[in-house]
Amino acid sequence: MVLSAVEKAMTRVGVEAPATFPAKIEALEKKHESEVLRFLAARPTHTVFMAGFIRDNGIVSHLNRGTFYGCRDSQGRLEGVALIGHFTLVETCSEEALAAFARLTQDCPSAHMILGEQDTVETFWRYFAETGRTPRRVGRELLLERQLPIEPFEAVRGLRQATPNDLPRVLPVNAQMVLEESGVNPMEADPQGFHERWLRRIDQGRVWLWTENGRLIFNATVMSEAPDVCYLEGIYVNPSERGRGYGLRCLSQLSSHLLNDTRSLCLFVNEQNRGALKFYRKAGYAECGLYDTIFLHLKN
Secondary structure, three states, X not given: OOOOHXXXXXXXXXXXXXXXXXXXXXXXXXXXXXXXXXXXXXXXXXXXXXXHHHHHXXXXXXXXXXXXXXXXXXXXXXXXXXXXXXXXXXXXXXHHHHHHHHHHHHOOOOOOEEEXXXXXXXXXXXXXXXXXXXXXXEEEEEEEEEOOOOOOOXXXXXXXXXXXXXXXXXXXXXXXXXXXHHOOOHHHHOHHHHHHHHHHHHHOOOEEEEEEOOEEEEEEEEEEEOOOEEEEEEEEEOHHHOOOOHXXXXXXXXXXXXXXXXXXXXXXXXXXXXXXXXXXXXXXXXXXXXXXXXXXXXXX
């Protein structure tokens, strides 16, 4: 069995810090948005999460559920960008910046989840865990990507964007997926916030579904958008309808529609979920990265 980044890093958390650190860490402001988006655009598939937050909400917003920070070298050039908060996401080009962000995250009481490429998370965790904090849950995901062309399947005439009237169908399904992945039921932990976030996604035209006679058959959400990449999440096929090709038809049709406006689509699948991985590969999605997710115990 392959050890996760956390399991490997926990055996050697006593590493010394790099000899030098970038000149400055700063909370980013609106005036930095263009610079930060240019920095993130160097690796668009792997930074679509942060770029999407900034494009949707601005670089300073409570909707980001955290604070964006920049790390600069002695010449004032960006060496790293991080969103530190409920979701902690990091993009750096130096270990010094990664170590600095890890230590900044140590003092964030709302830090709930760290997500990143396997090697990045392993290094991040070595510095973060110096205080003795341990993970609540660890997961490993494959990042899959899809580009044109797409094999045509029979169209699903009922595939459509959700409306606010669909919330009673959408919320329980997506809450269950969050629970299975994180161990926390958002409808219990933060019911108002969860409701508001999904209503906003519906209003943005990001939630897609197919219903028949009031039953939800398929659901998918565009969680993050950047000029070159869209990130999909919450892909669901009603268990009683699986094995009939409905999910493949819906996902292929949605992918084809979205690729009219962007270069590629990406999504995560848990590496243990072989059935889902087979499904996505059949839909033309191919592996492009290996990620680790760490869910944290909240600080008292």
